Amino acid sequence: MRVLKFGGSSLANYECLSKVANLVKSQLKSEMLLVLSAPGGMTDSLVELAELAQKSQPFEVQWNALLERSNSLKQQVEQAGFEILSWPDFSLLEKKLSGVALLGLCPDAVKAFVISFGERISVALMQALLCEFKPTSLDATKCISSQGGYLDAVASVSASKAGFKQQMSQAPSKVYIMPGFTASNEQGELTTLGRNGSDYSAAIAAASVEAQVCQIWTDVDGVYSADPRFIKKAVKIDNLSYKEAMELSYFGAKVLHPKTILPCAKANVPCEIKNTHNPDAPGSLISDVAGEDKTVKALSSLENLAMLTVSGPGMKGKVGMASRVFDALAKDDVSIVLITQSSCEFSISFCVHEEDLQLALSGLEQALELESKAALIEPIQVRKDLAIVTLVGDNMKAHKGLAAKFFGSLSQAQVNIVAIAQDSTESAISAVIDGDLCNDAVKVCHENFFTHIPSIDVFLLGCGLVGAELVKQLEKQQAWLEKRNIKLNLYGVANSRKLLLDKEGVSFTNWQGQLADSEQSFNIATLEKFVKQNHLINPVIVDCSSSSILADQYLSYFEAGFHVVAANKKANTSSQAYYHELTASSLKNNRKFLYETNVGAGLPVLDNLQLLFGAGDELISFSGILSGSLSYMFGLLEDGLSLSEATLKAKESGFTEPDPRDDLSGTDVARKLLIVARESGLELELSDIEVESVVPDGFCEECSVEEFMAELPKLDTAFNDKVKAAASDGKVLRYVGTIKNGHCKVGIEAVMADHALNDIRDGENALAILSQYYQPKPFVIRGYGAGAEVTAAGVFADILKTLSR
Numbered sequence: 192m193r194v195l196k197f198g199g200s201s202l203a204n205y206e207c208l209s210k211v212a213n214l215v216k217s218q219l220k221s222e223m224l225l226v227l228s229a230p231g232g233m234t235d236s237l238v239e240l241a242e243l244a245q246k247s248q249p250f251e252v253q254w255n256a257l258l259e260r261s262n263s264l265k266q267q268v269e270q271a272g273f274e275i276l277s278w279p280d281f282s283l284l285e286k287k288l289s290g291v292a293l294l295g296l297c298p299d300a301v302k303a304f305v306i307s308f309g310e311r312i313s314v315a316l317m318q319a320l321l322c323e324f325k326p327t328s329l330d331a332t333k334c335i336s337s338q339g340g341y342l343d344a345v346a347s348v349s350a351s352k353a354g355f356k357q358q359m360s361q362a363p364s365k366v367y368i369m370p371g372f373t374a375s376n377e378q379g380e381l382t383t384l385g386r387n388g389s390d391y392s393a394a395i396a397a398a399s400v401e402a403q404v405c406q407i408w409t410d411v412d413g414v415y416s417a418d419p420r421f422i423k424k425a426v427k428i429d430n431l432s433y434k435e436a437m438e439l440s441y442f443g444a445k446v447l448h449p450k451t452i453l454p455c456a457k458a459n460v461p462c463e464i465k466n467t468h469n470p471d472a473p474g475s476l477i478s479d480v481a482g483e484d485k486t487v488k489a490l491s492s493l494e495n496l497a498m499l500t501v502s503g504p505g506m507k508g509k510v511g512m513a514s515r516v517f518d519a520l521a522k523d524d525v526s527i528v529l530i531t532q533s534s535c536e537f538s539i540s541f542c543v544h545e546e547d548l549q550l551a552l553s554g555l556e557q558a559l560e561l562e563s564k565a566a567l568i569e570p571i572q573v574r575k576d577l578a579i580v581t582l583v584g585d586n587m588k589a590h591k592g593l594a595a596k597f598f599g600s601l602s603q604a605q606v607n608i609v610a611i612a613q614d615s616t617e618s619a620i621s622a623v624i625d626g627d628l629c630n631d632a633v634k635v636c637h638e639n640f641f642t643h644i645p646s647i648d649v650f651l652l653g654c655g656l657v658g659a660e661l662v663k664q665l666e667k668q669q670a671w672l673e674k675r676n677i678k679l680n681l682y683g684v685a686n687s688r689k690l691l692l693d694k695e696g697v698s699f700t701n702w703q704g705q706l707a708d709s710e711q712s713f714n715i716a717t718l719e720k721f722v723k724q725n726h727l728i729n730p731v732i733v734d735c736s737s738s739s740i741l742a743d744q745y746l747s748y749f750e751a752g753f754h755v756v757a758a759n760k761k762a763n764t765s766s767q768a769y770y771h772e773l774t775a776s777s778l779k780n781n782r783k784f785l786y787e788t789n790v791g792a793g794l795p796v797l798d799n800l801q802l803l804f805g806a807g808d809e810l811i812s813f814s815g816i817l818s819g820s821l822s823y824m825f826g827l828l829e830d831g832l833s834l835s836e837a838t839l840k841a842k843e844s845g846f847t848e849p850d851p852r853d854d855l856s857g858t859d860v861a862r863k864l865l866i867v868a869r870e871s872g873l874e875l876e877l878s879d880i881e882v883e884s885v886v887p888d889g890f891c892e893e894c895s896v897e898e899f900m901a902e903l904p905k906l907d908t909a910f911n912d913k914v915k916a917a918a919s920d921g922k923v924l925r926y927v928g929t930i931k932n933g934h935c936k937v938g939i940e941a942v943m944a945d946h947a948l949n950d951i952r953d954g955e956n957a958l959a960i961l962s963q964y965y966q967p968k969p970f971v972i973r974g975y976g977a978g979a980e981v982t983a984a985g986v987f988a989d990i991l992k993t994l995s996r
């Protein structure tokens with residue numbers, strides 16, 4: 192004998208019903224017992240009808256919809272040439288509902304009758320579709336014996352065996368059909384087995400008749416590593432142990448009712464999960480062997496929970512307190528999902544389903560009234576809107592570090608852990624967390640334990656030369672990223688006026704046009720909302736602007752959960768206090784702050800400085816050529832070009848800012864030097880840096896760029912003299928930033944041929960760091976340090992670093 196249970200999703204319409212009938216026909220080798228749910232969604236409608244009636248509210252619309260749906264199914268079966276022999280008594284259902292409406296009261300016994308009505312419809316329809324086998328319809332109330340209320344009853348295999356035997360022997364057949372979800376109590380009254388309970392009916396049936404298998408036919412190929420409806424990359428699990436399946440279903444995997452496994456396990460009946468819509472797929476097998484040596488098999492989540500905490504001096508060391516607490520809950524039939532106790536026994540916390548909260552609270556308050564009055568117990572604390580995320584796998588016990596990885600993943604998802612529990616066999620670890628972050632938590636955990644394809648969700652601010660180049664590089668690198676199993680999405684682009692957001696990812700080719708057409712503008716709240724709605728777990732703001740307004744907002748970006756990658760130097764060159772706040776905030780919020788391109792564009796400068804000084808080295812002195820534009824121009828001066836010629840050529844070759852005064856003023860170099868100084872441990876402000884401009888202070892300050900370029904030749908002679916004077920000493924002029932004895936200066940220096948910076952020109956940067964570890968010869972970093980391409984590449988590298996932990 193085989194037991195096959197078909198869920199509501201397999202019986203939702205006529206097409207599904209005939210699919211099931213054909214499937215049964217094709218599989219009919221030996222006897223089978225079919226356990227049927229109500230057509231998908233019908234139990235929900237029946238629950239709604241009962242509730243409306245109980246509130247004495249009109250329910251005609253819902254009633255008519257139920258009639259129409261049922262009759263339409265019936266007609267379709269009949270039109271296909273099948274005769275329906277027994278159709279459930281709708282007039283009885285209507286009478287019961289009217290009675291409920293009249294009384295304004297719905298006793299559980301009546302409710303059980305109403306909500307189990309859908310199963311009868313499925314049985315009547317399936318019996319007709321399978322008429323060629325003369326199936327025997329089993330009365331579930333005569334087969335399954337249960338205890339403990341009308342709505343969430345607990346069935347007994349031993350008490351059900353006789354019922355099945357007797358019912359089946361009355362009309363032996365090759366095919367038996369029984370409504371799921373339905374049972375009876377000791378008085379023979381109809382009970383139901385809890386929502387989703389047809390799985391449980393099937394398990395009780397399989398154990399009672401000692402079936403060779405209990406198959407649960409549903410709408411997915413088997414048990415997955417996470418709910419496949421939500422996690423697209425969830426993987427199917429071929430084999431699970433009973434224990435694993437039990438933990439998973441108990442902690443929320445809807446594919447199985449939590450009570451299903453125990454009867455199968457006790458009777459050693461293997462349980463298979465199969466897809467009605469893909470019957471040839473292998474499915475998942477649940478048996479007494481775990482089958483696979485994966486450490487973590489799956490993860491599940493359970494939402495809408497509340498946590499109650501009972502604490503107070505009266506709890507400590509007092510024998511029987513815990514049992515008093517739990518007895519009080521048991522008395523009211525409140526089921527406890529998870530328990531944790533503080534190690535000092537000062538408090539016990541436990542989770543219940545939110546719908547049971549009031550009952551649990553009033554029961555507890557009543558039971559602990561005396562202790563409360565004597566101040567031995569503090570008022571019971573309640574936290575609502577919680578969820579539990581659980582990792583399941585029998586092999587977890589043999590592995591170290593899984594809990595750390597689990598909690599690390601939760602922290603990565605910015606999830607605060609409210610409580611932790613682990614079962615004694617170490618097959619499951621659960622964390623209680625805020626309910627609204629449940630999806631994010633599952634997503635990150637699944638990514639870290641299963642797919643291993645981390646994602647980076649980029650929002651680009653500022654799309655000038657570097658920003659636009661970055662978009663090009665992101666597009667170009669997609670194949671490379673795929674090879675490395677990284678999913679990098681560009682979800683947003685903004686300039687100072689507009690913001691373009693696209694949950695499918697911004698088009699790499701058409702983003703400029705779409706940005707121009709966008710109606711919204713950037714603010715962090717909009718991005719935060721977008722991230723929440725789309726459950727993005729690694730959001731990164733990439734600031735390629737030079738805006739002080741944006742730089743001043745970074746703290747709020749960290750607070751909102753974003754990493755920040757900044758090509759913009761303004762934040763790090765704002766006040767020293769702000770510089771410290773940025774580091775502190777990124778640490779506190781567990782978000783990265785990366786700004787490698789602030790100095791030396793794509794060159795690995797700051798990384799090296801951080802490594803060096805993080806390892807205890809100390810700066811003695813520093814000198815560096817930190818501006819690609821000035822490196823290029825001073826190279827030209829060395830070749831004999833005048834200052835104005837060199838400036839013009841640098842401008843035309845794209846080496847300078849649109850206004851070359853931005854480079855010539857030395858402010859940009861001063862900013863970079865300030866960052867180097869701060870990274871080396873010095874505390875100072877931008878105003879502390881002595882800046883010598885290439886052009887004299889006040890020269891052509893108010894005029895336009897064109898006027899400035901026209902005036903510049905006036906400085907040529909004087910400048911040429913400086914170049915010549917240096918050359919006569921065997922030196923060349925370089926624009927250098929130096930740090931010595933805590934003093935920072937940027938300006939023109941004449942350097943000797945053997946100086947580390949002597950041959951740095953043509954746009955190259957160089958940084959010579961003399962330190963306790965590196966002396967008397969300095970540690971030198973050298974390479975091209977300007978241009979949109981290398982800068983964007985540096986930004987790209989920083990973006991990837993958001994993944995490292």
Ligand code: ADP
Pocket residue numbers: 197198199200201228231387408409410411413414415416417418419420421443444445446447489491
């Ligand atoms: P049925 O109507 O057949 O009883 P259910 O809707 O009760 O079907 O259960 C199947 C659903 O369970 C799937 O569609 C899936 O979304 C959900 N589910 C949740 N967790 C898992 C999981 N770990 N593996 C497979 N399905 C899961």
Ligand code: ASP
Pocket residue numbers: 198199228229234235309371372385386387388389390
């Ligand atoms: N029809 C019932 C429900 O929807 C039982 C089941 O489908 O398993 O809860």
Ligand code: MG
Pocket residue numbers: 198387390445446447448
């Ligand atoms: Mg189900």
